[in-house]
Amino acid sequence: MQGSKSLHVSQICCATLWCLLSSGIIFGFAALKPILISEGIYSEFCLNPESNQIDTIIKSAICSAQDLKLNFIFTASAGITNMMALPVGWILDTYGPRITGIIGSFFLTLGALLFIFHATFVTFIDPYISGYIMLSVGGPFVFISCFQLANIFPRRSGSVLALLTGAFDSSSALFLGYRVFYQKVNPSFNLSKFFTLYLIVPLFIFICQVTIMPHESYKTCGNVAKITVEGLDESGHLVEGDDGSMLVPDPNERELLIAQLEDDEQREPSQFHRESGIPLGRRKSVLETYVETKLEEKSGGIFGVLHGYSVIDQLKTPWFYLLLIFAIISMIRINYFIATIRSQEEYLLGDELLASKINEIFDLALPIGGVLSIPFIGVLLDHVKTFNVLKLLSCMSVIIAVLGLIPNSFFLNLIGILVLVIFRPFYYTVISDYATKVFGFETFGTVYGLLICISGICNMGQSLLDQLTHTKFDMNPTPVNLGLLLITIFSSGALLIYINIQLKKQNRSVNLNDEALEPLSDPHTD
Template identity: 55%
Template sequence: MKESSIKLIQIACAIIWCLFAAGPIFGFAALKPILVDQGVYSELCRPEGNAFQTTKVNDPSVPCTAQDLKLNFMFTVGAGTTNVAALLVGWVLDLKGPRVCGFVGSALLALGSLSLAWSHKISLLDPYITGYTLLAIGGPFVFISTFQLANSFPKRSGTILALITGAFDTSSALFFFYRLSYQNWTPDLTLKKFFTGYLIVPVFISACQLLVMPKESYKSLGAVQKLEVEGLDMEGNLPEGEDGSHIIPDENERQSLLSAHSSSIRPVLSNSRRKSVWENYVEAKLEKKTNGIFGVLHGLPAKKQIKSPWFVLMLAFTVVCMLRINYFVATVRSQEEYLLGSHKKAEKMNAIFDVALPLGGVVSIPFIGLVLDNCSTLTAMATVAVISVTIGVLGLLHSFTLNLLGILMLVAYRPFYYTVVSDYCAKVFGFDTFGTVYGLLMCISGILNMSQSLLDKTTHKTFKMNPTPVNLILVSLTVITSSSLLYFVRRESKARLERMHTLQQLGMTQESSEDSQLEYGT
């Protein structure tokens, strides 16, 4: 079989398992009605009139307060753990490679499935939280280990990463199809039957690792990110088999770049090692395109980068945005029921959200690429901030139409936000430390997102199911953190552009002086 055919099979296998295993836990809104119907945590409910009871006992489709909080906490732990695991995944990848990473992920998925399938026989620990958490950790292991496949076809690296990311976003539809089947065709499809059948997924992943996936050592996350952003390998050279046409379409310009004078082309402000001709050219263009943001902390140790305002302010913004997204995913039905004042309308909105969440990521991927390719980093970040605040404001209103608009914006915004954060980290901190810095950003955000359960309890008990106060606080924090980040980046970008301009003027003056000396023979 041709090498290209093997690579295509590898990519196809990765996309298939990402569709089923990369991030199904984010389909919690679709799974929750099934958990309630099958009585998960129903033992926490008390007779009507008790402080824990907020709904009629004879309405099994609506959980009592204690049950609702425990179910939401299950998602909170899972979603937080997913992001915390990013740092662990990067460490295992760098140390052992993608094959071991795939085996670890498939083992975690299998254990999680068994925990949920045999929950009625497990008493030493909470089988639901344990099982959901294991699925949450297994997802990043099998997902992130596929990024190396972007190196298979360097000219199509962006497309490959887009397909893999799209599969991750679509994986939240797994529980939606489960709910659809459970409520309409197979009411006997219990948790035990579903998760026993789901074991075929980790088996498939393990088989692919043994029979299909590449054996060579893992290319670091920074290498993949560099290929995506610059079109170059980690050494700053063209990938094997490339002629540079994907970077510089004009042949004359390519030949000029490789001429004797091309070594003078270099980024105006660079802290990095000695760079190749191609790297100099690409990074000089990126510095101009991003208004000086690209390369601002390249070459510095990760410790210094993490202590800088560039990291701290992005961390604050990321924590708030992630908290808002996961809080809504966990509580969409109860929020809409309060805001719309109708159980049926809330069910309808929940059903729309279940479909829109996986589709949103897939539909928005081409537009995300267009924005990042044609807009500066600051413009992309400002767009994320404006959309985030708009979604928050729409979520405060008692209107079905406006709430629906907010949900549709949210499902498209979610992958856009994650992509912009990743792009920011690559351009600001560089590729050598990308895995560490980005992994730490996601890890800290995941840990702090555990406070979601506190917000949930406050909504239930203090505000009597009214989500507006908590959402108002989160929107305010979004405005504060995004404004602070944008102000800082804009200020630093302006100062950096001024320095670049000054150095360029000095370079032109020096070149003019050298020409004069040659003209007069001095």
């Protein structure tokens, strides 16, 4: 047993390490971009077509095309990495975590090789866009394949997921470390040398997958979500090693519920599962009913709204497509800023040195802010009603948009950046939490994967916003940011109004049912 525990700890440690070095490294693009510029990537777009040399007089106008080309590297990659959520989930469920992780290591290797031999590939493909896209594809494969590890220690599943998520948020710091080394220590350590060294990472992932990592998933993503949210397994029972004290604090009530659970299982075990063995058709255990009732109260009535409905029926409701619209706008805002932070701040502050300082702070704050905010986000989700959490998320999105419109204020722009680095992990966590509570655990993987996938596809429109800023608006980010602000207000307002109306209807229905159940008063006692 001890040996097994040591193996499990090793699996979690290895997964955390490779997530830190691969899962979300593409989001460190703001730190990598100065190196790409220093290495002369796409510098040919700055050539004067007449003299075939860089013309200092028209360099800024022509190099806007270079800037667009560089930004498109991130735009395409950010969109594709989110689009991969759905197919990666299917591959994980079909072929298991080992194959999923090996596929991820293959894409990471391919991405690194494209950067290493960019001079060879440049004649027939764009090695920089293609290489970065390969890194963006490999990230979700190696990250999502780790989710099932959360059930190695069921009572600590939330902590394991937080650890893996923290590694994902911190992975953007890889390119920050490279930039610091490149600029301060060794300017000759170019992209080819860096990615040659980086080949160690996919090799490490591959070796781990074929040696110590599990071939079969311990649990599906939906089961892991159920354990994390409810503290119960897929059959509505306590997870191994849990006495239920955290779920039911009162010892007498807990003892009664567990006794009823055991009695039901002995008397009518067939009612817990269909003949096929799929737990979708089972009757909920008494403990599960108790926990979900408490969760419904804690979430303000949102938990369980669409549980038990088919995926098709769930996708047709405003609960899904209003959230989808808000998610798309939020994702575009986050990724648009990551890609264009330097040019936006140069215009708003009118000072290249201040813009560079803002850029450096952002590069450091993005991974640190994500890690430090995770515990507080968890506490917030546990103690605040879901509707109020959504209102807070919407307010943060509006604040970020407003602060992005203010010129000549280093302090206010800095505040906006610090809010953004907290908003990013908060946004992804709240969307996931909403999906589990509203749509249920059985359809969680499909609904959440589809939501992120569609958002990723729409994220490609970010390049059009970037192009408008460079051409039509002469590098002024205000019109685009103002448009995003108005759409944010509209999308978040529509979602909040709809949820508020539904919750009021639900409360009204509950009150009417309670009144109907009240006994008629005795006229003799009046």
